[in-house]
Amino acid sequence: MARIAGVNIPTQKRVNIALQYIHGIGEKFAQEICTKVNIPAERRVSQLTDAEVLQIREAIDRDYTVEGDLRRETAMNIKRLMDLGCYRGLRHRRKLPVRGQRTRTNARTRKGKAVAIAGKKKVTK
Amino acid sequence: MPRSVWKGPFVDGFMLKKAEKTRASGRINEVIKIWSRRSTVLPQFVGLTFGVYNGKKHVPVSITEDMIGHKFGEFAPTRSFSSHGGDKKAVKAKG
Numbered sequence: 001m002a003r004i005a006g007v008n009i010p011t012q013k014r015v016n017i018a019l020q021y022i023h024g025i026g027e028k029f030a031q032e033i034c035t036k037v038n039i040p041a042e043r044r045v046s047q048l049t050d051a052e053v054l055q056i057r058e059a060i061d062r063d064y065t066v067e068g069d070l071r072r073e074t075a076m077n078i079k080r081l082m083d084l085g086c087y088r089g090l091r092h093r094r095k096l097p098v099r100g101q102r103t104r105t106n107a108r109t110r111k112g113k114a115v116a117i118a119g120k121k122k123v124t125k
Numbered sequence: 126m127p128r129s130v131w132k133g134p135f136v137d138g139f140m141l142k143k144a145e146k147t148r149a150s151g152r153i154n155e156v157i158k159i160w161s162r163r164s165t166v167l168p169q170f171v172g173l174t175f176g177v178y179n180g181k182k183h184v185p186v187s188i189t190e191d192m193i194g195h196k197f198g199e200f201a202p203t204r205s206f207s208s209h210g211g212d213k214k215a216v217k218a219k220g
Contacts (some may be wrong), residue, residue, distance in 0.1 A: 080191065083191075084189075084191055084192060084195070084200075085186075085200060086192070086195055086199040086200055087198075087199045087200075087202060088199070090202060094206070
């Protein structure tokens with residue numbers, strides 16, 4: 001079992017794949033970390049020595065924002081826009097697409113599941 | 126794609142003059158009416174109040190430090206939002 005950057009416990013997989021289970025680390029950063037700490041990406045996480053795991057952990061702590069910190073950073077950025085009262089902030093407040101997409105149709109990712117007539121009171125007998 | 130750095134921020138020239146004039150006159154709280162929504166908010170505008178035209182009227186916007194780098198138009202929405210009526214409780218919850 002390997003605990004890297006808090007709660008993530010990926011095992012059995014290749015190092016470069018397993019690292020991607022951490023929020024904020026994708027294909028590119030995973031590869032980067034592997035080369036930085038000199039571990040072949042083909043190695044499985046279970047075959048890493050404790051020292052190597054420690055090395056990875058230190059590399060991530062040093063050079064990358066991940067997990068909680070990253071989430072907080074993005075949340076702060078969005079909050080800044082909302083407090084500013086600018087157009088992008090208003091769109092965030094209304095939960096509508098921010099970057100000028102159409103909203104007549106689609107935009108379901110932001111709007112959530114379609115509701116027949118929003119806000120209509122259900123008829124109860 | 127962002128604007129090239131070597132060009133510097135875009136501002137209509139008269140904006141600078143207007144800002145300077147109000148500062149010199151000492152009436153900082155006065156609303157400066159502007160139509161130039163396309164101008165960037167510069168550091169020297171901080172503390173002033175601008176009336177940004179939204180196509181109908183001038184929306185008062187007092188400039189803070191956070192607004193630097195945004196465009197004036199971003200702070201004066203041109204469309205008025207209206208939703209369908211219906212259950213008042215549901216509408217309130219949406220905000």
